[in-house]
Amino acid sequence: MQISETSKQILAELLKSQTGQDFPTNRIWRVGTALSGLSREHGIANLDRLIAKLALSHRSALAEALLNNETYFFRDRAMFELLDERVLPELARERASARSLRIWSVGCSTGQEVLSLAMLFAEQESRWAGWKVDILGTDVSSAAIEAARAACYTPFQIQRGLAVGQMVKWFEETPQGWRAQDKLRRMVRFERHNLLDPLPCQGGFDIVLCRNVLLYFDDATRKCAFERLSAAIAPDGWLMLGAGETSIGQTGRIVPDRTLRGLHRLSSFAAAQRQDEAPRRAAG
Amino acid sequence: MKNCLIVDDSSMIRKFLRTSLETLDFAVREASNGQEAIARCEESMPDVIVLDWHMPVMTGIEFVKLLRQGGHADQPKVVFCSTENDLEHIRTAIEAGADEYVMKPFDHETLHMKLQLVGVA
Numbered sequence: 001m002q003i004s005e006t007s008k009q010i011l012a013e014l015l016k017s018q019t020g021q022d023f024p025t026n027r028i029w030r031v032g033t034a035l036s037g038l039s040r041e042h043g044i045a046n047l048d049r050l051i052a053k054l055a056l057s058h059r060s061a062l063a064e065a066l067l068n069n070e071t072y073f074f075r076d077r078a079m080f081e082l083l084d085e086r087v088l089p090e091l092a093r094e095r096a097s098a099r100s101l102r103i104w105s106v107g108c109s110t111g112q113e114v115l116s117l118a119m120l121f122a123e124q125e126s127r128w129a130g131w132k133v134d135i136l137g138t139d140v141s142s143a144a145i146e147a148a149r150a151a152c153y154t155p156f157q158i159q160r161g162l163a164v165g166q167m168v169k170w171f172e173e174t175p176q177g178w179r180a181q182d183k184l185r186r187m188v189r190f191e192r193h194n195l196l197d198p199l200p201c202q203g204g205f206d207i208v209l210c211r212n213v214l215l216y217f218d219d220a221t222r223k224c225a226f227e228r229l230s231a232a233i234a235p236d237g238w239l240m241l242g243a244g245e246t247s248i249g250q251t252g253r254i255v256p257d258r259t260l261r262g263l264h265r266l267s268s269f270a271a272a273q274r275q276d277e278a279p280r281r282a283a284g
Numbered sequence: 285m286k287n288c289l290i291v292d293d294s295s296m297i298r299k300f301l302r303t304s305l306e307t308l309d310f311a312v313r314e315a316s317n318g319q320e321a322i323a324r325c326e327e328s329m330p331d332v333i334v335l336d337w338h339m340p341v342m343t344g345i346e347f348v349k350l351l352r353q354g355g356h357a358d359q360p361k362v363v364f365c366s367t368e369n370d371l372e373h374i375r376t377a378i379e380a381g382a383d384e385y386v387m388k389p390f391d392h393e394t395l396h397m398k399l400q401l402v403g404v405a
Contacts, residue, residue, distance in 0.1 A: 077400070155369050155387040160394050163401045164374060164385040173371040 003031055007051045011066060014055055018063035019140045020196045020225075021216040027066070034065050064141050068216075071109040072160035074116045075211070076243055079262055083207070084120050086260055087238055091206055092127065094236065100132045104205045104232060106195050107213035108137030111148030111188070112161070115180055117209075118187040119170055138193035138200055148190045151180035195225050204234045211242035214250075226251035235271040239264040286404050287311045287328070291321040291344065292336035292365070301334055301365070304392045308405055318342025322350065329358045332404045334395075335382075337366035337373070345380050352381035361402040365390070 003011075011031070012023035035047060038061060044050040054062040074080050095101060105114045114137035121128050139145050158167055158178040171178040193200040195213065210229055214222050230253035233239055239254060240263055241247065247254040253270035257263040266274065288310040290301045295316075302312045313330065315321040317339040324330075333351075335344040348362050361383045366373065369387040377385055384398045399405035 072397075156389065156391075156394070159385075159387055159390070159398070161397050164378065164382075168371065168374060168378070 003028070003047045003051065007048045010051055010055045011062075014059060014063050015066050018060060019067065019194065020221050021067070022218050022221075023066070027068075031066070035062075038062065038065055060142070064143055067141050067144075069109045069141060069144050070212075071112045072157075073112045073162035073166075075113065075161060077161070079211075079240060080116060080120065082260060082262065083117075083240070087207065087263070088120065095206065099130055101134070101207075102205045103133070103135045103207045104209070105135065105137040106208060106210040106229070108139050108148060108190065109141070109144045110153075110157075111137055111144075111151055111190065112153075112157070113137070113209060113211070114148065114188045114190070115151065115170075115184055116161075118180075118184040119166060121187060122170065122183060133187055135188045136201070136205075137188060137190045138195075139190075140192070140194045142192050145190050145192045150176075151185055152177040154178075195228055196221065197228075199228065199232055203232045204237075205232050206234050206237045207240065208233050208237065209240045211240060212245070213242070214245050215242065222250055226254055230254050230266060230270055233266055235266060235274040237265070285309055285311050286332065287313070287330040288404075289313050289315060289321060289324050289330040289333045289360075291315045291318065291333060291339070291347065293317055293339040294336070297336070297365075301395075304395055305334070307392070308396060308399065310405075318344060318347030318350070321347050325351065325356075325360075329356060330360050332361040332363060332399065332402065334363050334365050334386075337364065337368050337377075345376065348377070348380045348382055361404055363398055363402060365395075 008028065015021050015023045032047060035050060038054060039045060039050055042050060042053065044053065051062070091101060103117055105117065108114050114135055117135050121133050137148055152174065154177050158171060167178065170181055170184055172181055191200050208229060214225055217225055226247065229239055230251065247256060247264045253267055254264050255267045257265050288305050290298050290312060292298050292301065293316050298314050302314065305312050313324055315324050319342045321333065335348065337344045344364060362381060363384040363386060364377045364382045365386045365388065367388045374385050383402045386395060386398050396405055
């Protein structure tokens with residue numbers, strides 16, 4: 001369904017102001033689908049009329065409807081294997097005295113990435129016994145965070161990326177759908193947060209996952225996002241970006257890991273600067 | 285090229301699965317029930333079997349039990365693909381020897397992920 005140029009401008013300005021995201025022409029084709037729920041809810045079939053009305057009275061709802069909440073369990077499974085086989089064993093050694101790990105999933109959508117991380121830990125119970133593992137998921141969408149907190153998935157959602165053995169082991173069948181077991185839910189928490197805003201809590205995350213988020217930003221906004229990310233990572237922490245995303249040419253504070261493709265770390269300059277700041281672990 | 289045997293009594297589902305699997309570079313054969321599937325397996329064992337539950341002549345669960353009891357050295361991976369979406373059926377399928385389970389309805393991407401999980405895609 002076509003929308004007018006005025007509507008396109010309204011949506012672009014709204015999305016930018018509410019989320020920081022761009023509204024490229026390749027997202028216009030799905031506007032009709034994205035707004036179908038709001039169209040039914042407000043009884044307005046004409047998209048231009050719907051956009052004109054909601055841009056004044058329901059700005060957040062309109063912006064949220066445009067967001068791409070695509071996610072699934074163990075997305076890019078090779079990256080989870082990298083975490084499991086290389087990063088977590090290294091962190092287990094480096095944090096052996098503190099026995100504490102903090103992980104932040106930025107743009108976590110409806111929670112599948114966060115629960116996938118929780119399963120990595122839950123499936124190696126003996127290795128992580130006595131550890132405090134805190135996995136935070138944030139997203140700019142309130143609706144996505146609400147769904148993530150519910151941790152209850154349709155048959156279509158639950159089987160995307162998740163092996164049947166893991167589904168049976170870590171989820172229970174309920175009348176509402178497949179719900180994550182309490183053991184997983186206790187390891188995770190979710191907050192509504194825009195990456196471009198100040199950090200939602202103290203920095204010093206051991207691992208930050210920010211996958212398929214930066215691609216929605218223009219260059220200037222992406223630089224700002226990298227500033228936020230670099231402030232969030234522990235000096236010796238890790239950043240995981242999406243398959244098509246890189247830190248190269250984007251920031252001087254984060255650089256690709258020399259050996260683990262797809263992972264990034266603070267540059268030596270940024271890490272030294274952070275070491276000079278109040279050392280969180282020594283103080284805490 | 286990997287070989288896949290589709291076992292489903294619905295010609296429409298078989299057609300969808302064939303299209304989907306061929307785009308994933310599988311060589312595809314078809315059977316419309318468990319009995320026919322046994323015959324196809326005796327001709328040559330596929331790498332993976334995508335298997336419906338409810339079929340005339342021989343159901344999917346009867347077929348997979350026979351297959352696993354057969355003692356073939358080159359046991360194929362079995363991915364159930366069924367409208368039976370409850371935990372009890374899923375557990376029954378796993379206990380009978382299924383490697384993965386796809387709940388209908390599903391899309392091409394989900395099928396691809398399941399085939400990756402069993403190591404054939």
